[in-house]
Amino acid sequence: xxxxxxxxxxxxxxxxxxxxxxxxxxxxxxxxxxxxxxxxxxxxxxxxxxxxxxxxxxxxxxxxxxxxxxxxxxxxxxxxxxxxxxxxxxxxxxxxxxxxxxxxxxxxxxxxxxxxxxxxxxxxxxxxxxxxxxxxxxxxxxxxxxxxxxxxxxxxxxxxxxxxxxxxxxxxxxxxxxxxxxxxxxxxxxxxxxxxxxxxxxxxxxxxxxxxxxxxxxxxxxxxxxxxxxxxxxxxxxx
Amino acid sequence: xxxxxxxxxxxxxxxxxxxxxxxxxxxxxxxxxxxxxxxxxxxxxxxxxxxxxxxxxxxxxxxxxxxxxxxxxxxxxxxxxxxxxxxxxxxxxxxxxxxxxxxxxxxxxxxxxxxxxxxxxxxxxxxxxxxxxxxxxxxxxxxxxxxxxxxxxxxxxxxxxxxxxxxxxxxxxxxxxxxxxxxxxxxxxxxxxxxxxxxxxxxxxxxxxxxxxxxxxxxxxxxxxxxxxxxxxxxxxxxxxxxxxxxxxxxxxxxxxxxxxxxxxxxxxxxxxxxxxxxxxxxxxxxxxxxxxxxxxxxxxxxxxx
Numbered sequence: 032x033x034x035x036x037x038x039x040x041x042x043x044x045x046x047x048x049x050x051x052x053x054x055x056x057x058x059x060x061x062x063x064x065x066x067x068x069x070x071x072x073x074x075x076x077x078x079x080x081x082x083x084x085x086x087x088x089x090x091x092x093x094x095x096x097x098x099x100x101x102x103x104x105x106x107x108x109x110x111x112x113x114x115x116x117x118x119x120x121x122x123x124x125x126x127x128x129x130x131x132x133x134x135x136x137x138x139x140x141x142x143x144x145x146x147x148x149x150x151x152x153x154x155x156x157x158x159x160x161x162x163x164x165x166x167x168x169x170x171x172x173x174x175x176x177x178x179x180x181x182x183x184x185x186x187x188x189x190x191x192x193x194x195x196x197x198x199x200x201x202x203x204x205x206x207x208x209x210x211x212x213x214x215x216x217x218x219x220x221x222x223x224x225x226x227x228x229x230x231x232x233x234x235x236x237x238x239x240x241x242x243x244x245x246x247x248x249x250x251x252x253x254x255x256x257x258x259x260x261x262x263x264x265x266x267x268x269x270x
Numbered sequence: 271x272x273x274x275x276x277x278x279x280x281x282x283x284x285x286x287x288x289x290x291x292x293x294x295x296x297x298x299x300x301x302x303x304x305x306x307x308x309x310x311x312x313x314x315x316x317x318x319x320x321x322x323x324x325x326x327x328x329x330x331x332x333x334x335x336x337x338x339x340x341x342x343x344x345x346x347x348x349x350x351x352x353x354x355x356x357x358x359x360x361x362x363x364x365x366x367x368x369x370x371x372x373x374x375x376x377x378x379x380x381x382x383x384x385x386x387x388x389x390x391x392x393x394x395x396x397x398x399x400x401x402x403x404x405x406x407x408x409x410x411x412x413x414x415x416x417x418x419x420x421x422x423x424x425x426x427x428x429x430x431x432x433x434x435x436x437x438x439x440x441x442x443x444x445x446x447x448x449x450x451x452x453x454x455x456x457x458x459x460x461x462x463x464x465x466x467x468x469x470x471x472x473x474x475x476x477x478x479x480x481x482x483x484x485x486x487x488x489x490x491x492x493x494x495x496x497x498x499x500x501x502x503x504x505x506x507x508x509x510x511x512x513x514x515x516x517x518x519x520x521x522x523x524x525x526x527x528x529x530x531x532x533x534x535x536x537x538x539x540x541x542x543x544x545x546x547x548x549x550x551x552x553x554x555x556x557x558x559x560x561x562x563x564x565x566x567x568x569x570x571x572x573x574x575x576x
Binding site: 084107111115125126127135 | 435446450451456
């Protein structure tokens with residue numbers, strides 16, 4: 032990896048009660064990279080993301096954004112520091128309009144000057160967001176809601192975009208839209224950490240993909256491994 | 271008794287109840303906490319109104335607003351914030367404790383002042399108790415004040431909630447606090463904003479109630495708040511609009527039933543012993559038929575705490 036690390040996770044342990052959900056996890060995401068994190072259900076992928084954004088406390092270890100520790104900070108502080116999470120299940124505000132959802136995305140933005148320019152390319156990336164601006168977000172289809180959720184996270188102008196299973200429950204054509212958008216997002220200088228169940232697509236897209244089972248990272252795959260289905264399956268079975 | 275007059279008086283009572291309901295509902299929205307000490311917040315504001323004695327009316331009212339907002343923020347800082355992640359019942363019991371603390375504090379100061387009666391008279395805007403005669407109607411100015419204050423306060427709040435960033439953040443936080451925080455919404459700021467606004471609303475309610483009764487005592491605001499809570503639950507607490515409508519309906523019903531039923535006078539709580547039974551019966555029927563509340567949206571489930 033040649034890019035300067037933007038997000039670093041070091042020897043992270045997260046417990047639910049006495050049960051460790053994440054064990055000695057270490058990962059690095061360089062500037063402008065797309066890094067994948069795959070693994071079976073319950074492997075600790077979402078917990079890792081939640082620890083990064085401050086939703087669950089870490090037992091030990093460290094999480095750094097551009098070299099500065101963000102461990103133990105409040106979720107709102109971390110959001111304002113430049114990490115946006117697109118949560119699992121999208122979590123858009125169904126009773127608010129599409130525009131209001133986007134305005135909420137602006138809350139975490141620290142420099143407000145170029146918000147309009149950012150909104151421009153975000154709306155270009157997801158035209159539905161512009162088209163249904165005045166609609167109640169709850170009336171959008173699942174795929175449209177997912178696009179709104181990603182747009183809302185991008186409006187904040189984050190350095191790092193975390194996505195928790197963005198393709199879950201979406202029609203294949205929408206999955207193409209979402210995966211295609213990630214490449215554009217990277218080109219805009221946003222670093223991406225993608226948690227997914229679609230292993231093969233993630234491995235093919237990401238610069239590096241960590242395979243996580245039982246709370247630990249077992250293997251690192253590169254796009255060259257994308258067609259090596261057996262290797263991916265073996266990584267899943269490693270638990 | 272003129273029916274139109276009864277109707278107008280009922281709207282006035284409903285407006286005050288609606289104000290109290292919004293004050294309670296705002297805080298419930300962001301904290302999932304029913305503040306049982308809200309009536310005592312009204313009492314604090316009413317005492318602040320009475321305290322200066324001969325200040326100009328505007329200054330007394332300003333002091334009442336200040337007192338209610340400060341008391342509300344202090345309550346949040348010393349009681350709600352440390353308990354924010356505690357069990358809901360713990361928070362609920364804490365608000366009971368604050369309610370009794372404030373009420374008994376008000377009682378104690380009469381011992382300290384060695385004053386005979388339990389009550390201070392309030393002279394602020396006392397002219398508003400005069401009735402204006404329109405045809406056969408005799409309506410006190412304070413009734414118009416209640417309706418006007420209700421409309422202006424709720425209208426102002428609606429503007430804050432829909433037109434400002436902090437208002438949008440408050441709405442988002444009351445829908446899904448966790449996701450709101452992930453978007454950078456500061457939990458403390460949003461909660462303090464809601465608590466401060468609820469303090470202002472308590473002061474407005476206190477001014478109307480105090481002018482109407484011309485005095486303040488340790489139980490000022492108590493009975494009204496209990497009835498409002500009933501109305502809020504009957505209307506549906508998880509939406510500000512339905513909670514407010516529920517409280518308005520209860521206030522409206524109490525005043526109307528109180529004046530329209532035989533053997534009753536102007537103050538419904540004391541003059542008609544059957545009144546609470548009638549109201550509570552209605553509430554029980556409402557909750558049996560519509561557990562999520564009378565004004566809840568179709569298919570809406572009862573509220574869950576995140």
